[in-house]
Amino acid sequence: MKALVLDGSREGDALTAVAVLGMTSALAGRVDVVELVKPRELAIAPCAGCFGCWTRTPGECVIKDDARDVVGSYVGSDLVVYVTPVTFGGYSSELKKLLDRIILSVLDPRFTVVGGEVHHRLRYRRFPKTVGFGTLPSPDPEAERLFAGLVARNGINAHQRFDVEILAGVTDPVSARRSAERLLDRAGVSA
Amino acid sequence: MNALLLVGSPKGRKSASCLLGSILAEGMRKHGAMVSEEFVHEGLRSEDGIARLLDSVDAADLVIFAFPLYIDSLPAPLTRLLERIAERRARIAPAGSPRLAVVVQCGFPEAHQCGTAVGICRLFADRTGMRWAGALAMGMGGSVGGDLKKLPGGGKNILEAIGMASESLANGGAIPEAATAMFAKPLMPRWMYTLIGNFGWRMQLRKNKARRPLTYRPHSQG
Numbered sequence: 001m002k003a004l005v006l007d008g009s010r011e012g013d014a015l016t017a018v019a020v021l022g023m024t025s026a027l028a029g030r031v032d033v034v035e036l037v038k039p040r041e042l043a044i045a046p047c048a049g050c051f052g053c054w055t056r057t058p059g060e061c062v063i064k065d066d067a068r069d070v071v072g073s074y075v076g077s078d079l080v081v082y083v084t085p086v087t088f089g090g091y092s093s094e095l096k097k098l099l100d101r102i103i104l105s106v107l108d109p110r111f112t113v114v115g116g117e118v119h120h121r122l123r124y125r126r127f128p129k130t131v132g133f134g135t136l137p138s139p140d141p142e143a144e145r146l147f148a149g150l151v152a153r154n155g156i157n158a159h160q161r162f163d164v165e166i167l168a169g170v171t172d173p174v175s176a177r178r179s180a181e182r183l184l185d186r187a188g189v190s191a
Numbered sequence: 192m193n194a195l196l197l198v199g200s201p202k203g204r205k206s207a208s209c210l211l212g213s214i215l216a217e218g219m220r221k222h223g224a225m226v227s228e229e230f231v232h233e234g235l236r237s238e239d240g241i242a243r244l245l246d247s248v249d250a251a252d253l254v255i256f257a258f259p260l261y262i263d264s265l266p267a268p269l270t271r272l273l274e275r276i277a278e279r280r281a282r283i284a285p286a287g288s289p290r291l292a293v294v295v296q297c298g299f300p301e302a303h304q305c306g307t308a309v310g311i312c313r314l315f316a317d318r319t320g321m322r323w324a325g326a327l328a329m330g331m332g333g334s335v336g337g338d339l340k341k342l343p344g345g346g347k348n349i350l351e352a353i354g355m356a357s358e359s360l361a362n363g364g365a366i367p368e369a370a371t372a373m374f375a376k377p378l379m380p381r382w383m384y385t386l387i388g389n390f391g392w393r394m395q396l397r398k399n400k401a402r403r404p405l406t407y408r409p410h411s412q413g
Contacts, residue, residue, distance in 0.1 A: 010274075046232060046268050049201040049259065055395035058407040075410040088315040089307075090264045093274055097267035108406055109392040111385040118299045118385055124408055142317075146310045153263040153307055 002033040003189075004077040004128070008084030008095025010040060015135040016085050016092075019167050022176025023081055023133055026184055030191045035073055039098040042066035047100035054109040059123055067101035074102050077128045079189055082151070086134040086166065089146025103157070114159050122159060130155070131187050132164040133180065139168040163187040192361060194219060194226040195251035197244070199258030199269035201232045207335035211294050211327075211353070212257030214339070218357025224253075231258075232268050244272060245279050253290045253324065253360060256312060259332060260297035264308050273315050280319045290324040291316040292356075292366055296332030300384045302375035304330060325366030327356055327374040331384050333391070348376045 005023060009016035020036070027034045044067045052062035061068055074080060084095045091099065108121035132151035136143060148164045155162030165183035170176050184190075196216045200206035209230075216226040229247055234240035248254055258269050265273070293312045295305045305328035316323045329349070339346030352374035356366040378384070396405055 046201060047261065047266065049206070049266075051395070054405070055392060056399045056401055058396070058401065058403045058405050059409040072410050087270065088273060088277075088311045088318060090270060090311045093267050093271035096261075096264070096270050100261050100267045103262050110389050110405070117301050117304065118381065123406065124410070142314055146307065146314060149310070150263055150307045153304075157263065 001031040001078045002035065002076065003027050003031045003079040003081060004073050005034060005036045005081045005083060006095055006098060007036060007038045008082065008092040008098075009038070010085065010092055010094055013085055013135075015137060015167070015171065016083060018171060018173055018176045019133055019135045019180075020083050021173045022167075022178075023083055023180040025173070026177050026180035027079075027081075027189075030184060030189050031079065035077070037070055037073065037098075039094045042070075042098075044097050044101060046097055047104070051104075051109070053105040059105055061101055061105055063101070067098060070098060071102050071105050074128065075106060075124055079187075080128045080130045081133055082130065083133045084135070086136050086140070086143050086147045089143045090150055107157070115156055117156065119157050119159070127158045127160060129160070129187060129189065130158065130162045131183055132162060133183060134164070134166045135170070136166060136168045144168070192224045192252050192363065193250065194224050194253040194255060194360070195247050196226055196228045196255045196257060197231055197248075197269075197272070198228065199231045199256055199266050199272075201266065201268070203230050203232065206259070207296055207332050208257040208259050208294065210335060210337070210339070211296065211349070212255060214350070215255065215257075215294060215327075215353050215357050215360075218354055219361040222358050222361035224361040231266075231272050235268050235271060241275060245275060248276055248289065249279075249285070251289045252287070253292065254321070255292045255294065255360075257294040258308075260295055260305050260308055263304070264311055277315070277319050285320055288320050288322055290360075290365075291321045292324040292360055293326040293328075295326065296329045296335065298331075298333045298388075300330045300377060300381045302328050302330040302377075323365070324360060325356075325371060327352060327366060327371060329374050331378045333388055334378050334384065343379045346378075348373050348378075
């Protein structure tokens with residue numbers, strides 16, 4: 001079993017670094033391979049909104065940069081973990097720039113109905129199980145509610161349930177690992 | 192009243208977001224507002240461009256984000272701009288508290304799918320000392336082309352909603368709830384939109400002379 005951890009931290013973000021540490025140590029006993037990707041260290045152009053990954057080179061972005069390599073890892077993983085500072089209830093720009101480039105290429109543009117709403121079909125037979133692991137400097141109910149809602153909506157786009165956990169003010173790796181274990185238990189990721 | 196329209200679509204001037212935002216800006220000008228336009232993707236390409244965007248936000252009485260929904264939230268560059276604005280406003284006590292309004296459209300038929308993105312913008316306004324001035328959110332954004340009058344019904348609901356919003360914003364108010372509700376009305380039945388959309392993807396594929404089928408899987412693991 002392979003897990004892909006997307007570290008959406010920005011430079012100097014100690015809280016998210018602790019969350020990544022907690023998550024990778026929790027995963028070590030549950031999966032065979034953990035791949036860690038840090039978007040901020042990659043050359044990734046923003047999505048051009050051209051739909052080329054649907055109507056020019058289906059399944060592949062037309063921009064040739066580091067994001068294209070991550071798509072293969074994404075599709076080949078059993079579990080994907082979004083670790084990110086909760087940014088006004090959303091993802092960090094670092095994580096988002098990567099997701100903007102990945103997600104369309106793993107979807108099939110044709111429409112279908114999921115949970116009563118229109119969404120896109122899935123390009124691959126299997127979409128990796130996905131969880132969101134957000135960090136905040138202190139509890140923030142409004143940001144937490146929005147973040148949980150965003151992760152859940154991303155799950156609907158992937159025709160499955162995405163679980164979520166938020167670390168508020170957690171600075172020690174032991175507590176971060178405990179939260180990560182709780183999230184993985186909830187998502188059914190067992191050894 | 193000095194307003195700033197920030198277009199958050201990577202397609203810039205050719206985008207549906209720019210079209211909708213520009214109609215709003217034009218409506219506000221007719222009601223006496225000064226409205227300037229900036230393109231987020233262009234601005235973020237250089238430090239000078241970022242400084243210009245941040246200075247423009249500081250100088251505005253009203254900021255309007257016009258953007259497409261990207262994976263249930265804002266496109267990454269617009270998120271980056273939010274981070275930069277927040278950093279500046281935390282570092283330098285802002286002289287004023289501009290209002291923030293949003294125009295967002297998504298390619299799904301249901302306008303409510305834009306709800307999380309609107310929530311993010313609203314929270315951003317709250318946490319950076321800006322005042323929330325409401326949102327116009329619509330589905331079926333894939334139908335919005337160069338001429339709204341070619342839409343079913345002549346785009347009447349969109350134009351009326353923007354008309355109400357522009358008058359209120361130009362006069363210092365927020366987007367009226369009636370405008371938000373009217374803007375969110377579907378342009379056509381859901382079945383028709385998805386039928387046209389599914390046909391459209393295939394036509395685009397053919398037009399682009401793509402050598403792979405729509406369903407191609409370049410990564411065989413899946």
